[in-house]
Amino acid sequence: MARSLDGLVLAPVADQAPGQVGTRTRFTYHERDGAVWAEYEGGDVVRGRLVxxxxxxRLDFRYVQLKxxxxxxxxxxxxxxxxxxxxxxxxxxxWEWESRRGSGTSVVEQVTPHEH
Structure with missing residues (x-):
């Protein structure tokens, strides 16, 4: 199993559709006892949470965001x-939106401290 995500900062490697998560968005992950959660913001996202x-x-989570x-x-x-x-x-x-239509795939990767 890959190491814990706790405390890692990740960012998308490519922009999604306009108005969504993009390369300027930063996700700060937490992990404990099989639970994962994160805060994210940047680009067109003012504030986002996932749990x-x-x-x-394998991760399975739901997310909500304010643009x-x-x-x-x-x-x-x-x-x-x-x-x-x-x-x-x-x-x-x-991923798949539940509040509206749409689905897709994306990749996020850990950023090094100077990339935060």
Whole structure:
């Protein structure tokens, strides 16, 4: 199993659709006893939260976010934790909005302290 996500900061490797999570968004992850949660913000996201579970290298969580235009949205995501050759963590994500239509895939990777 890949190492704990607790305290790691991750960022998307590519921008999603306009008005969504993008490369300027930062996720700060926490993990304890099979539970995972994170706060995120940046880019078009004023404030976001996610909460869920981890079993082995699989995460299952729901997320909710407030955007700069005042809109809110929520959804569900299943992720696979991958350890990169340089020791950083990558999450390969499959997500689906629950508050509106739409779904997709994304990748977030651990950022080094100077990239925060």
């Amino acid at each position: 869920g579970t981890r079993e082995g290298d 700069t235009d005042g809109g809110t949205s929520s959804g569900h995501c299943a992720s696979t934790v991958v350890e990169l050759p340089d020791g950083r963590v990558r999450l390969e994500e499959t």
